[in-house]
Amino acid sequence: MLRNSSIDRRSFLAGTVGTALIALHPFSVKAASNQAHLRLMETTDLHVHVFPYDYYGDRPTDTVGLARTASIINSIRAESTNSLLVDNGDFLQGNPMGDYIAYERGMKEGDSHPVITAMNTLGYEASTLGNHEFNYGLDFLMKSLAGAAFPVVSANVVKEMGANPRADKTLLKPYVILDKKVKDGSGEEHAIKIGLIGFVPPQIMNWDRRHLEGKVNTRDIVETAKAYVPEMKEAGADIIIALSHSGIGEAKHSDGMENASVPLAQIDGVDALMTGHSHLVFPGEKFTSNDVVDAAKGTVHGKPAAMGGFWGSHLGVIDLMLEKSGNEWKVVTSSTEARPIYKSGENRKKIPLVESDAKILASIQKEHDETLGYVRQSVGKTDAPLHSYFALVADDPSVQIVSQAQLWYIAEMMKGTKWEGMPILSAAAPFKAGGRGGPEYYTDVAKGDVAIKNVSDLYLYPNTVRAVEVSGAQVKDWLERSAGMFNQVVPGKADQLLLNPSFPSYNFDVIDGVTYKIDLSQPSKFDPKGELVAPDANRIVDLQFQGKPLDPAARFVIATNNYRASGGGKFPGALGDTIIFEGPDTNRDVIVRYIVDKGTISPAADNNWSFKALAGTSVLFDTGPKGEDHLADVKGVKIERAGDGPDGFARYRIAM
Numbered sequence: 001m002l003r004n005s006s007i008d009r010r011s012f013l014a015g016t017v018g019t020a021l022i023a024l025h026p027f028s029v030k031a032a033s034n035q036a037h038l039r040l041m042e043t044t045d046l047h048v049h050v051f052p053y054d055y056y057g058d059r060p061t062d063t064v065g066l067a068r069t070a071s072i073i074n075s076i077r078a079e080s081t082n083s084l085l086v087d088n089g090d091f092l093q094g095n096p097m098g099d100y101i102a103y104e105r106g107m108k109e110g111d112s113h114p115v116i117t118a119m120n121t122l123g124y125e126a127s128t129l130g131n132h133e134f135n136y137g138l139d140f141l142m143k144s145l146a147g148a149a150f151p152v153v154s155a156n157v158v159k160e161m162g163a164n165p166r167a168d169k170t171l172l173k174p175y176v177i178l179d180k181k182v183k184d185g186s187g188e189e190h191a192i193k194i195g196l197i198g199f200v201p202p203q204i205m206n207w208d209r210r211h212l213e214g215k216v217n218t219r220d221i222v223e224t225a226k227a228y229v230p231e232m233k234e235a236g237a238d239i240i241i242a243l244s245h246s247g248i249g250e251a252k253h254s255d256g257m258e259n260a261s262v263p264l265a266q267i268d269g270v271d272a273l274m275t276g277h278s279h280l281v282f283p284g285e286k287f288t289s290n291d292v293v294d295a296a297k298g299t300v301h302g303k304p305a306a307m308g309g310f311w312g313s314h315l316g317v318i319d320l321m322l323e324k325s326g327n328e329w330k331v332v333t334s335s336t337e338a339r340p341i342y343k344s345g346e347n348r349k350k351i352p353l354v355e356s357d358a359k360i361l362a363s364i365q366k367e368h369d370e371t372l373g374y375v376r377q378s379v380g381k382t383d384a385p386l387h388s389y390f391a392l393v394a395d396d397p398s399v400q401i402v403s404q405a406q407l408w409y410i411a412e413m414m415k416g417t418k419w420e421g422m423p424i425l426s427a428a429a430p431f432k433a434g435g436r437g438g439p440e441y442y443t444d445v446a447k448g449d450v451a452i453k454n455v456s457d458l459y460l461y462p463n464t465v466r467a468v469e470v471s472g473a474q475v476k477d478w479l480e481r482s483a484g485m486f487n488q489v490v491p492g493k494a495d496q497l498l499l500n501p502s503f504p505s506y507n508f509d510v511i512d513g514v515t516y517k518i519d520l521s522q523p524s525k526f527d528p529k530g531e532l533v534a535p536d537a538n539r540i541v542d543l544q545f546q547g548k549p550l551d552p553a554a555r556f557v558i559a560t561n562n563y564r565a566s567g568g569g570k571f572p573g574a575l576g577d578t579i580i581f582e583g584p585d586t587n588r589d590v591i592v593r594y595i596v597d598k599g600t601i602s603p604a605a606d607n608n609w610s611f612k613a614l615a616g617t618s619v620l621f622d623t624g625p626k627g628e629d630h631l632a633d634v635k636g637v638k639i640e641r642a643g644d645g646p647d648g649f650a651r652y653r654i655a656m
Contacts, residue, residue, distance in 0.1 A: 031185030044276030047094020089130025128198025195237030298336025348648030375453030389627030474573030530570025
């Protein structure tokens with residue numbers, strides 16, 4: 001397989017196949033007269049990244065872009081006798097080009113969405129929906145899909161629920177059966193019917209409730225598959241591929257689970273899985289092998305599965321050796337890989353492994369240029385830098401400005417309501433804080449003009465503003481849930497790792513309007529998924545409101561976003577049942593309007609939270625190398641350099 005080869009990947013992908021093809025892809029030469037080698041190719045979680053361009057940083061990049069992935073696709077098609085290209089969802093939203101089309105240009109009847117244009121140009125044969133396809137509403141989604149020259153399938157999004165999934169009226173076709181021709185090992189052509197069925201996390205009903213409630217509903221992924229896969233067989237599908245916009249998670253099925261690809265693979269009749277949603281690479285080292293998942297071979301319950309990273313970073317490739325017996329085809333052997341568009345070199349340099357496909361770039365050049373104009377518009381000024389390099393270890397200016405804008409907006413919205421006069425708090429989290437995004441994945445806005453691209457950088461997602469009403473006790477537990485960001489430390493011990501790598505930064509809510517300390521000697525009350533695991537734990541100490549201990553029975557309004565208020569992250573007090581206000585405006589729009597209203601903003605952190613002192617204790621954390629430029633600005637915590645971290649990060653030490 002290619003990922004184990006010492007052959008130079010770039011020259012191979014440029015077309016040097018010859019003996020390399022025989023050595024690396026034996027299926028194509030070992031196919032007998034009754035066998036056919038089929039290569040399945042998957043992109044997933046593109047999030048509108050067609051150009052190799054970072055619109056937030058306003059600079060080219062070698063780590064993203066369907067135009068780069070296209071070069072791998074072209075090479076594989078040249079290598080293969082039989083191939084099939086599919087997408088696994090989350091293509092319409094995720095960068096400023098997506099927002100520009102949705103909010104500025106719009107989608108009129110007959111318009112083509114640029115990512116759809118690029119996919120048409122590349123010749124996709126099918127796709128499914130991801131959860132972010134619903135962020136801009138159903139009307140925008142359907143107008144965008146109207147331009148697709150390939151079928152888009154989704155089995156568990158339902159307009160009218162029937163007695164069972166097969167009786168549902170689905171938003172899109174639940175599946176498609178493609179009539180294909182494949183050549184066997186002797187060159188003879190055969191007909192084959194390839195079934196493709198798509199799934200999306202049922203949680204879209206929480207995450208985009210304002211767009212979806214009363215219009216569609218969702219079913220459990222596994223329940224839906226169990227109903228439709230036999231029907232696909234009845235309709236003549238020779239092999240069935242699940243397009244699962246759902247991660248590789250728990251093995252045991254539970255109703256409505258978000259990451260359901262493992263139990264999905266167990267369903268009889270599913271021959272291969274394309275997975276996604278979690279922005280990981282499979283097969284890959286981020287996964288642990290167990291009884292049902294082989295992270296090295298790329299199988300789940302013995303069936304080939306692929307996850308092609310995100311933003312076009314990888315192409316998932318599944319090789320199937322199909323054998324025909326009578327009128328039936330079956331998979332006799334398989335292999336899986338994920339081919340990257342770049343590799344990491346010395347000094348953290350990203351080395352491209354392929355060039356961009358010129359046809360793909362040309363197909364949306366106009367929209368790319370328009371997006372650049374969109375993100376460069378100035379909306380105001382900041383008299384201090386806005387950055388998130390230390391947002392996980394100290395009160396932070398980039399989080400502070402989001403929180404202030406939300407508070408400003410909700411205070412106005414509460415006027416004339418029964419909540420007018422109730423104390424208002426504001427919850428905000430750092431979206432760009434390194435992690436899987438890498439050592440450059442941080443907010444970094446210089447002092448001076450603030451453009452739309454900077455606001456997008458401050459607030460990564462097109463969420464809408466919401467407000468919830470909670471008790472003081474729920475405020476404390478909200479913060480306890482957030483404090484799961486940190487590992488428990490042993491007092492008196494030096495250089496312990498601070499951050500829990502399984503805890504995403506977007507779930508690290510800082511609540512402004514109260515002051516508090518975090519006691520890291522205590523265990524986390526909640527696990528990274530929000531489950532209560534230590535009921536008696538108390539990491540949040542010295543919690544005060546207006547200088548006095550916070551009353552557990554007091555009532556508060558918290559300004560937040562639709563994702564959090566509707567249950568995203570499973571925070572106490574934010575499970576969908578405490579919402580008192582649903583704003584029509586996105587959080588980004590509110591930030592823009594706040595900056596315009598103020599003219600010049602002063603984003604100084606107010607240090608309303610800190611770590612509880614632990615004598616003789618120190619911890620280590622990693623951040624981007626550019627954080628050193630702002631180290632002197634960090635208040636309320638003692639930080640010093642501690643060398644280099646892994647994968648290009650810089651390591652720092654905090655004396656507790």
